[in-house]
Amino acid sequence: MSAIGMHYxxxxxxxxxxxxxxxxxKVARLGFxxxxxxxxxxxxxxxxxLGELKRRADDLGLTFTYSIGLEKEYDLASDDPAVRxxxxxxxxxxxxxxxxxxxxxxxGVSYAGWQAMPDHGITLEEKRRKEELALDSMRxxxxxxxxxxxxxxxxxxxxFEQYLLNTAREGAAFVKQLESPNAKVLLDTFHMNIxxxxxxxxxxxxxxxLGHFHVGERNRKPPGSTxxxxxxxxxxxxxxxxYQGAVVMEPFVLMGGSIPYDIKVWRDLSGGALxxxxxxxxxxxxxxxxxxxx
Numbered sequence: 001m002s003a004i005g006m007h008y009x010x011x012x013x014x015x016x017x018x019x020x021x022x023x024x025x026k027v028a029r030l031g032f033x034x035x036x037x038x039x040x041x042x043x044x045x046x047x048x049x050l051g052e053l054k055r056r057a058d059d060l061g062l063t064f065t066y067s068i069g070l071e072k073e074y075d076l077a078s079d080d081p082a083v084r085x086x087x088x089x090x091x092x093x094x095x096x097x098x099x100x101x102x103x104x105x106x107x108g109v110s111y112a113g114w115q116a117m118p119d120h121g122i123t124l125e126e127k128r129r130k131e132e133l134a135l136d137s138m139r140x141x142x143x144x145x146x147x148x149x150x151x152x153x154x155x156x157x158x159x160f161e162q163y164l165l166n167t168a169r170e171g172a173a174f175v176k177q178l179e180s181p182n183a184k185v186l187l188d189t190f191h192m193n194i195x196x197x198x199x200x201x202x203x204x205x206x207x208x209x210l211g212h213f214h215v216g217e218r219n220r221k222p223p224g225s226t227x228x229x230x231x232x233x234x235x236x237x238x239x240x241x242x243y244q245g246a247v248v249m250e251p252f253v254l255m256g257g258s259i260p261y262d263i264k265v266w267r268d269l270s271g272g273a274l275x276x277x278x279x280x281x282x283x284x285x286x287x288x289x290x291x292x293x294x
Contacts, residue, residue, distance in 0.1 A: 001290070001293050001294055002213075002238075002243070002244070002245065002246060002247045002293045003033035003034050003063065003245075003246040003247070004031075004032055004033050004034065004246070004247055004248075004249075004286055004289045004290055004293070005032055005033060005034025005035065005036050005065060005246050005247070005248035005249070006027050006030075006032045006034070006035065006036065006248065006249055006282060006286070007036045007067060007214075007248060007249065007250040007251075008020075008023060008035065008036055008037050008038060008067070009250075009252065009259050010249075010251055010252070010253075010278070010282060011023070011026075011254075011275065011278055012254075012257075012259060013254055013256055013257025013258070013259055013260065014257045014258045014259060015038065015258050015259055015262075016041075016258075018037075018038065018041070020035075020037065020053060021053070021056055023035065024053075024056060024057060024060055024062055025060065026279065027062065028060035028061060028062055030279060030282050030283040030286055031283060031286045031287065031290065032062070032286055033061070033062065033063065033246070034062065034063050034064070034065055034246045034248055035057070035062050035063075035064055035065075036064070036065045036066070036067050036107075036248050036250075037064055037065070037066060037067065038066075038067060039066040039067060039068040039094045039097075039106060039108075040068070040071075040090075040094070042064075042066065042094075042097055042098075042101065043090075043093045043094040043096075043097040045097070047100060050097065050100040050101050051100065053101055054100065054101045054102060057101070057102075063102060063103070064101050064102065064103040065103060065104075065105040065106075065107060065212070065246060065248060066094065066098060066103050066105065066106045066107070067107060067108045068091075068094065068106060068107070068108035068109065068110050069108050069109045069114030069115075069262075070087060070090075070091075070108075070109055070110065070111075070112065070113050070114055070116075071113065071114070072113045072116050073086060073087075074086055074087035074090045074091070074113070075087060075112055075113030075116050076088070076091070076110075076111055076112055076113075076133070076134050076137035076138060077111065077112035077113070077116075077130045077131070077133045077134035077137070077164065078113070078116075078133070079133070084133065084136075084137050087137060088137055088140050088141060091106075091110070091141055091144075092141065092144050094106065095141070095144045095145055095148045095150055095152075096144070096148060098148055098150050099148050099149060099150075103150070104149055104150055104151060105150070105151050105153060105211065105212050105245070105246065106145070106150050106151070106152050106153060107153035107155060107186045107211070107212040107214075108153075108155050108186070109155050109157060109161070109162055110152060110153070110154055110155065111134045111137075111138055111154045111164065111165070111174070112130070112134050112162060112164050114161065114162065115161050115162070115262070116162070117162075117163060118163065122163070127163065127164065130164060131164055131174065134164060134174075135174070135177055135178065138152070138178055138183075139178060142178055142180040142182060142183060145180070145182045145183075146180060146181075146182050150182065151182050151184050151211045151212075152180075152182055152183055152184065152211075153184045153185060153186040153211040153212040154171055154174060154175055154183070154184070154185055154186060155171075155185075155186040155188060155191075155214075156168055156170065156171040156185060156186065156187055156188070156191060156192075156195075157188070157191045158190075158191045158194040158195055159194070159195065160264075161191075166191075166195045167195050167196060167202070168185065168187055168192070168196065168202035168203070168205055168206045169202075169205060171185040171186075171187075171206070171209075172185055172205065172206050172207075172209050175209055176209070184209055184210065184211025184212065185206050185209045185210055185211060186210075186211065186212040186213070186214065187202065187203065187206060187210060187212075187213055187214070188213075188214035188215075188216070188250065189214065189215050189216060189217075189223075189229055189234070190214070190216045190217075190218070190220055190250070193218050193229065199229070199230060199233075199234060200230070200233055200234065200236075200237045203234060203237040203238060203241065204237055204240065204241060206241070207241045208241065208242070210238075210241065210243055210245070211245060212245055212246065212248070213238065213243065213245060213246070213247050213248070214248055214249070214250045215247055215248070215249050215250070215289065216249055216250055216251045216252075217229060217251075219269060220250075220251055220252045220253070220263070220265070220269070221251055221253060221269055222249060222251040222253075222281050222282060222284070222285035223249055223251075223285050223288060223289060224284065224285050224288030224289070224292075225281065225284070225285065231288075231292055232292065235292050235293055238293075247289055247293060249282075249285055249286075249289065251281075251282075251285070252265055252269075253265070253268070253269035253270040253273070253278075253281075254268070254269075254270055255267060255268050255269075
């Protein structure tokens with residue numbers, strides 16, 4: 001059975017307000033196996049703090065995965081070589097922090113700036129040029145990932161958040177060029193629902209390049225809450241390719257604050273839920289996924 005995880009942003013309005021020990025305790029109590037955390041925060045923690053978090057996670061039976069959305073000053077596909085160098089230094093720091101908490105998955109928009117969009121329509125030739133910049137940066141990072149025992153999972157996202165990798169086919173073609181066993185693809189059902197012609201075929205074509213899997217309903221509610229996606233069929237496709245990685249939900253339902261602003265949540269998808277009701281929603285979704293992937 002796949003380990004089932006929860007992204008750290010579900011209960012919060014702002015990226016910088018996460019209290020990780022209470023979050024970990026809640027996530028474990030609700031039945032999750034994995035707590036997905038903010039890489040940019042964890043890499044700044046002292047070794048002592050990371051050690052304390054690792055010990056608490058061990059006590060709770062949790063593992064960590066790292067989530068990343070590169071900010072513009074770390075854009076690995078930037079036309080400015082100084083920005084790319086800054087991004088390589090930043091991601092290197094993240095990768096080197098991961099063994100200290102036993103984390104082996106770095107996932108997200110890890111190859112370019114998250115929401116770093118061109119200010120004009122681009123041609124295929126221009127897109128290829130930007131891909132080469134990203135690949136050049138990542139070729140510098142893959143030896144670090146390998147040394148740290150980290151799978152570097154490049155997230156395929158929708159056209160409104162990035163323009164380099166929008167489909168599973170693009171993601172697979174991109175990571176193959178890195179020629180590293182640690183270069184993998186992250187697929188996310190929310191983004192797939194927007195961009196893929198066939199959700200199941202996207203999973204099957206990605207095959208053993210799939211390193212991480214994010215789940216949520218079409219509108220980013222917790223999985224199973226609307227049952228608007230072919231969940232049983234997707235679980236079957238994951239089994240067919242022999243996927244052994246984690247399945248981590250990344251729902252966003254609250255409005256107001258930096259998280260809803262960045263995610264573009266302009267209405268209250270929670271139905272006015274207080275924390276206890278959010279807990280129930282998360283716990284129900286966890287149970288749904290554990291049954292689905294049993």
